[in-house]
Amino acid sequence: MVNKKVELDQAAKQFLEGLEFINQHPMFAPLAYHAQFVRKEGNLCPEQGWSVVTVNGQIHVHPKKRAESQEWVYILAHCLLHLGFGHFQEKERPDLWNAACDVFVAKFLGDMKLGKPPKDMDAGIDISVKTEDDLYRGFLERGLSGGFYGLGTAGHGCTDMLLKPPKSNYWDRKVNWQECFGKGLAMAVSSAVKVSAGYEAYLGAEKEALTLAQKAKNWFINSYPLIGALAADFKIIEDPILCQRLSISVAAVDAEMKEIYMNPAAGLDEQENRFVMAHEILHVGLRHHARAEGRDPYLWNVACDYVINHWLLEMGLGAFPRVGGLLDPELKGLSAEAIYDRIVTDMRLYRKLATFRGVGLGDIMEPRTPDWWNRKDGISLDEFYRSALSQGLVYHEEQNRGLLPAGLVEEIKALAQPPIPWDVELAKWFDHYFSPIEKIRTYARVSRRQSSTPDIPRPRWIPNAGDEEGRTFGVVLDTSGSMDSKLLAKALGAIASYSISRDVPRVRVLFCDAAVYDQGYMAPEDIVDRVAVKGRGGTIIQPAVDLLESAEDFPTKGPLLIITDGYCDRLTIRREHAFILPKGQYLPFVPRGKVFRI
Structure with missing residues (x-):
């Protein structure tokens, strides 16, 4: 006897949890507020059914049926949607009309993924459902197929919409159910926006005060x-x-x-x-x-x-x-x-x-x-x-x-704005250190004479004498085993082309891995050609920098370009310099100079 009472109390608890969820859901709250839920002995729900809904908004629930709270959510929402969709209409075949409305509601709840249908109502609607009237006309023409039986909450052979409740029913309210459902839809949209923005918790989550x-x-x-x-x-x-x-x-x-x-x-x-x-x-x-x-x-x-x-x-x-x-x-x-x-x-x-x-x-x-x-x-x-x-x-x-x-x-x-390409920034670096050489006109070596006036000598434009002195820079190539050959090729090609376009006659080139290999001064055209790279050992760049800074044949203000993959020790550089690095690779020290990433 005690065990039975515990089971009944548990069944009532599950029903009340489902009803509380419906009362809090923004879409169904206006409908549930005006409806009446009846769960007692002798109500209008058939013995084999779950619930029925009357035209005046009463929902009669079976007092002894046991179900999970999410199943009660599905059942109660099904009944309320009959009211909200305005399904209480006089038709020639009430049974087929009720079946069409049940299919429409089942499809709607399935798309919403609201609640959990009981096993005897879980048929799965995989057809395109337009309106209840279309379904009703189809059922009139072709009859009711087996897949559409049992989708209502009243059980097999019964309709879950009661157009004419018993006269003894005292509940008599005139409510515009469609208007209530419209308010619920507006509230649901507003709530969805607030939930997605994090302003309020989603329904069913633990509600806590906002920090x-x-x-x-x-x-x-x-x-x-x-x-x-x-x-x-x-x-x-x-x-x-x-x-x-x-x-x-x-x-x-x-x-x-x-x-x-x-x-x-x-x-x-x-x-x-x-x-x-x-x-x-x-x-x-x-x-x-x-x-x-x-x-x-x-x-x-x-x-x-x-x-x-x-x-x-x-x-x-x-x-x-x-x-x-x-x-x-x-x-x-x-x-x-x-x-x-x-x-x-x-x-x-x-x-x-x-x-x-x-x-x-x-x-x-x-x-x-x-x-x-x-x-x-x-x-x-x-x-x-x-x-x-x-x-x-x-x-x-x-x-x-x-x-x-x-x-x-x-x-x-x-x-x-999109980032500036590395070669464009490198060109600006060259412009900063190597401004265009001013050219002068001279008769020391005349230009080609014109055939129409062969007796008139014309001067030619040549760079001003002495402007090319000190017009050079140093290149330190990291030739360690971890250095990417593609990076070297790209960097050397860009250096050579920019040097030629800016009238740099010679470039001091040093290879460096665990030791320094001084290549001396090279013409930019030779850098473009095949260069026998020496090294492929460890990475120690400081000796190469020291060599250039102490070299008597290197200008005191000549800038340095250091091409490395970043795997090197801290450097001490006392002149203007820049690094060419692979993209995403960072130096383990503060460079204090310009960084170009290929």
Whole structure:
């Protein structure tokens, strides 16, 4: 006897859970509010059925049937949809009309994937269903096939829509059920938008109060289009234990995983959360993780922090955190690259500064896979970051959401442009050091005489004497075993062509692996020809640099071009220089010079 009571209580619990889900679902809540659910002995539900619905909005549920809560969701939604779709109509064949309506509702719920149909109602509708009237006419012409039996909630041989309830029924309400269903559809669309934006939890999930960080994220999505698109795509992680394990004191961002870590132990209020979250999002949107270009990662992070924090204060976005942050009025208006060049002069001081992650740690998280940025997924993610920030700038300006710092606008617009090819940047490097040689007219060697006037000598244009002196540069080729031969070929071809076009008569060439092989001065035309590359051992470039800097026959202001794959020790270079590297390869030291990536 006790076991039976427990089973009945469990059955009632499952029914009430399903009913609660329906009452909370935005599409069905207006219908359920006006309907009446009857689950007691002697109601109108047939013995073999699950439920029936009356024209006046009563849903009679079998009092003894046991089902899972999701099955009750399906059954109750089926009955409510009969009301919402206006299925209570007088027809010549009520049984076929009810069957057509059951098929239509079953197809609708199947497409929604709402609830779980009981086994005796799970027929699976794989046909194209247009309207109930089309189905009804088809059933009148061809009859009701076996696959369409048993889709109603009243059981086999019974209709689940009662057009004429018993006269003794006291429930008599006049409700515009179609209008209620229309309101439900509008509420469902609005709820779907809020769920996808993270503003509210999806139905059935545990509902918790929004944290201050989540409120800050929702504010960006709803009110600040410049950052809203990027904020919507990032997951906020607020786990104090995980933050402690990762040494995150306030916040950090992972561009690869699209995650922002916010340590709740920092005690930020809502305005401070906005400031810190915008700070982390701008790190990613402005590609600070990819723009390091071989610089020291932490010092580059510090330089970017100074720039972002000044911009956020100018924008009035949130409040500067009380727990700290990097801010220096003397660095206001400078770019991250310019600030970096300043702070590397005193590394010992700046390594003691704290980013939002902590002392000596950058709040731009290191990638979990070293080559993720070079893979296709990294490139596509980079395109998304740049396009989201560029589109956000357009929306921000169109909607007049507030003034933005000129430096921030310039950086966003610059990132929207395609990157300059490496050979174009190399050509600009040549232009900087080797301006065109001024030519003069001279009669010392006359030009070809014209046949019409052979007695008139004409001067020719020649380079001014002495301008070619010192017009050279040094090339250090990394010929170690790890060096790619294709990289050498591309770099040497570009160097030779640019040297010829800019009247560079000779180039000092050195091969270098574990030892230095001085090739002396070579004409650019000879570089294009076959060159017997010596080396293919280890990588030690410093001796080659020292040789050029101490050579008496090399100009004191002659620049250097170093072609390497990046696997070399720290270099000390006291003259202007540049590196040619493979794409994605970074130097393990601060180059302090121009870097071209093939």
